[in-house]
Amino acid sequence: xxxxxxxxxxxxxxxxxxxxxxxxxxxxxxxxxxxxxxxxxxxxxxxxxxxxxxxxxxxxxxxxxxxxxxxxxxxxxxxxxxxxxxxxxxxxxxxxxxxxxxxxxxxxxxxxxxxxxxxxxxxxxxxxxxxxxxxxxxxxxxxxxxxxxxxxxxxxxxxxxxxxxxxxxxxxxxxxxxxxxxxxxxxxxxxxxxxxxxxxxxxxxxxxxxxxxxxxxxxxxxxxxxxxxxxxxxxxxxxxxxxxxxxxxxxxxxxxxxxxxxxxxxxxxxxxxxxxxxxxxxxxxxxxxxxxxxxxxxxxxxxxxxxxxxxxxxxxxxxxxxxxxxxxxxxxxxxxxxxxxxxxxxxxxxxxxxxxxxxxxxxxxxxxxxxxxxxxxxxxxxxxxxxxxxxxxxxxxxxxxxxxxxxxxxxxxxxxxxxxxxxxxxxxxxxxxxxx
Amino acid sequence: xxxxxxxxxxxxxxxxxxxxxxxxxxxxxxxxxxxxxxxxxxxxxxxxxxxxxxxxxxxxxxxx
Numbered sequence: 402x403x404x405x406x407x408x409x410x411x412x413x414x415x416x417x418x419x420x421x422x423x424x425x426x427x428x429x430x431x432x433x434x435x436x437x438x439x440x441x442x443x444x445x446x447x448x449x450x451x452x453x454x455x456x457x458x459x460x461x462x463x464x465x466x467x468x469x470x471x472x473x474x475x476x477x478x479x480x481x482x483x484x485x486x487x488x489x490x491x492x493x494x495x496x497x498x499x500x501x502x503x504x505x506x507x508x509x510x511x512x513x514x515x516x517x518x519x520x521x522x523x524x525x526x527x528x529x530x531x532x533x534x535x536x537x538x539x540x541x542x543x544x545x546x547x548x549x550x551x552x553x554x555x556x557x558x559x560x561x562x563x564x565x566x567x568x569x570x571x572x573x574x575x576x577x578x579x580x581x582x583x584x585x586x587x588x589x590x591x592x593x594x595x596x597x598x599x600x601x602x603x604x605x606x607x608x609x610x611x612x613x614x615x616x617x618x619x620x621x622x623x624x625x626x627x628x629x630x631x632x633x634x635x636x637x638x639x640x641x642x643x644x645x646x647x648x649x650x651x652x653x654x655x656x657x658x659x660x661x662x663x664x665x666x667x668x669x670x671x672x673x674x675x676x677x678x679x680x681x682x683x684x685x686x687x688x689x690x691x692x693x694x695x696x697x698x699x700x701x702x703x704x705x706x707x708x709x710x711x712x713x714x715x716x717x718x719x720x721x722x723x724x725x726x727x728x729x730x731x732x733x734x735x736x737x738x739x740x741x742x743x744x745x746x747x748x749x750x751x752x753x754x755x756x757x758x759x760x761x762x763x764x765x766x767x768x769x770x771x772x773x774x775x776x777x778x779x780x781x782x783x784x785x786x787x788x789x790x791x792x793x794x795x796x797x798x799x800x801x802x803x804x805x806x807x808x809x810x811x812x813x814x815x816x817x818x819x820x821x822x823x824x825x826x827x828x829x830x831x832x833x834x835x836x837x
Numbered sequence: 838x839x840x841x842x843x844x845x846x847x848x849x850x851x852x853x854x855x856x857x858x859x860x861x862x863x864x865x866x867x868x869x870x871x872x873x874x875x876x877x878x879x880x881x882x883x884x885x886x887x888x889x890x891x892x893x894x895x896x897x898x899x900x901x
Binding site: 783 | 864865
């Protein structure tokens with residue numbers, strides 16, 4: 402039996418009443434747990450790390466939350482002067498309707514009336530910082546709105562630099578003319594729910610077969626030069642053994658597919674039951690499984706902790722897809738800072754970086770001659786290839802009432818726009834475990 | 838090469854000739870043709886290369 406060891410102090414919320422309470426990272430054996438006690442509702446523990454990589458090495462010298470800091474977090478959330486990161490991406494819900502009924506859904510679609518186009522346009526004018534903003538149109542499922550092309554062009558007119566569509570891909574597959582209109586309106590790229598390479602996974606998570614539709618959606622987006630990043634929700638026992646296959650599929654679909662953005666399941670919104678540790682999938686496990694399931698083609702050392710958000714919130718890997726395979730560009734020792742705990746990156750810089758990779762810049766042409774073997778070390782070839790076939794492997798671990806860590810929340814750069822307020826994503830969708 | 842100017846090595850007084858030269862940045866290496874002294878190996882890196890393609894390579898590689 403291992404002796405529990407407190408390795409970090411932070412603040413969290415009671416999963417039942419959502420009050421702000423002290424919490425600790427406690428190491429027991431090879432696992433690290435976020436543990437906390439509410440005077441009213443008792444003791445709670447959630448696994449947050451399984452030590453495939455030492456957690457201390459991953460977090461580096463990230464500042465800890467002090468006793469007198471962020472006292473109104475998360476109750477009064479709407480980013481305040483104490484928030485430690487700017488807005489990288491703004492999420493705007495344009496509908497609560499959806500054409501799927503998933504077992505897991507952070508937004509828990511409710512099928513209420515859509516906000517009017519005029520209302521959405523007013524929000525876009527409010528949220529846009531001309532020349533900078535990356536707005537994610539989300540929902541519900543945004544493509545259920547026939548006026549989505551008008552919303553996209555309004556976002557561009559308001560000055561949004563990038564317009565991202567978060568979609569399950571169904572209408573993108575079934576209505577190519579609609580995809581054309583989205584492209585013409587100025588859509589920058591799509592984040593498409595894509596949980597795995599077989600329909601058994603789709604049936605378990607989404608209730609229906611979707612794979613053929615997803616493939617068609619990728620094809621339709623490619624026809625209009627819209628980059629697609631695949632977004633799997635990772636659920637232990639459902640698709641965590643499909644990571645290697647999924648990455649091989651995505652790489653084979655480059656340059657139409659721009660990357661894979663993994664989201665370990667989190668338990669807010671619509672979830673089947675209160676989470677136990679066995680149904681949690683930690684970032685370090687994901688990284689380990691990526692290396693093992695790709696047989697070392699993608700290595701853990703090339704996936705580096707987020708420096709825009711908190712390191713425990715995600716990672717990113719930057720690659721270029723070559724005719725013979727994938728080459729890493731990012732790595733622990735290619736960063737200008739030290740391997741971990743280097744200076745946080747501004748939201749502006751982060752946005753510019755990710756958008757550069759996710760957007761298809763021009764219709765790619767073969768970037769090498771027919772007679773010579775492409776060589777990534779050739780400066781001219783590299784510059785062409787990285788623009789056409791850049792590929793990202795990223796992850797974002799959303800927090801729920803069980804594992805909410807305010808040290809992480811105060812570094813959040815993904816903000817939901819709600820009636821003039823910018824609210825960190827995990828604070829916005831936070832729901833208590835009584836499911837009220 | 839940007840133009841056809843003849844450039845002479847200040848040490849060896851030999852004309853620089855285009856050669857494949859490797860650069861290293863953040864653990865990656867790249868080559869391109871630039872002017873190099875055939876005797877001592879001194880290279881001439883024109884400003885447009887520094888501000889153009891080399892800067893672009895830096896931007897593409899820099900960790901976000």
